[in-house]
Amino acid sequence: MATTKKDPSEMTVEEKLKLLFQLQVTLSAIDEKRALRGELPLEVQDLEDEIAGLNTRLQKIKDEIADYQSAVAQKRNEIEQYQQSVDRYKQQLDSVRNNREYDNLSKEIEFQTLEIELANKKIKEANEKISERQADLDKAQATITDRQADLVSKRAELDDIMQETRDAEADLKERAKELEAKIEPRLLQSFKRIRKSARNGLGIVYVQRDACGGCFNKIPPQRQLDIKQHKKIIVCEYCGRILIDPELAGVKVDTPEETKPKRKRTTRKKKTEETAEE
Helix, strand or coil, X not given: CCCCCCCHHHCCHHHHHHHXXXXXXXXXXXXXXXXXXXXXXXXXXXXXXXXXXXXXXXXXXXXXXXXXXXXXXXXXXXXXXXXXXXXXXXXXXXXXXXXXXXXXXXXXXXXXXXXXXXXXXXXXXXXXXXXXXXXXXXXXXXXXXXXXXXXXXXXXXXXXXXXXXXXXXXXXXXXXXXHHHHCCHHHHHHXXXXXXXXXXXXXXXXXXXXXXXXXCCECCHHHHHHHHHCCCCEECCCCCCEEECHHHHCCCCCCCCCCCCCCHHHHHHHHHHHHHHC
């Protein structure tokens, strides 16, 4: 016979607390699995971001080198044109008819010669820039190679850990999903909000030595009695975590044995005093 699923809103407080604590235990186990990875996921992400940034910088350097090389090629073309003009003007000098033409041609030759010198200077400066950027390019490429080697190593390490914990974590996630489906949505939302703000990820804790198991602040006796009666959901007035009785949570809490005062010495003392009086 198929069992009907119980409406979360019809559950008793005791049942709700039990489910919440089971969910907390399951989620804590998932947190432990993730903790095994440590900082590896963040380190992998940082390396990927750094390599992406280096590749962008590498491309920028390449573009700058290409621009300088293009400028050098343009200046060399200009030099050829200037030189052709100089050669032409020099040939014209042989057929000048007066001093005015000679002076004009001489000025043009001088001007074109200065343009050649200026273009050569620009080429020299551009080649120096190309050398500098090429050194930056080699350095960036070497850094990328190193970072890629680190990334491969970190990814392999992370994959090994993921392989070890993947199946167990998947089972735990499925278990958590099943438990969440049984819990009243408003209560589940409150629990998740508390858990998210809690430093250790604990949204529900049991009472330990008359104190909250989350923040360890003392709980008044009357409040402890209310917790044991399971009549309503009670939260810690200091940290806001939901409180549950250890017995209901299935946790065995050791209580210190009470020591009885010894009265033997006092009795002996009284007997000694009675004997002295006789």
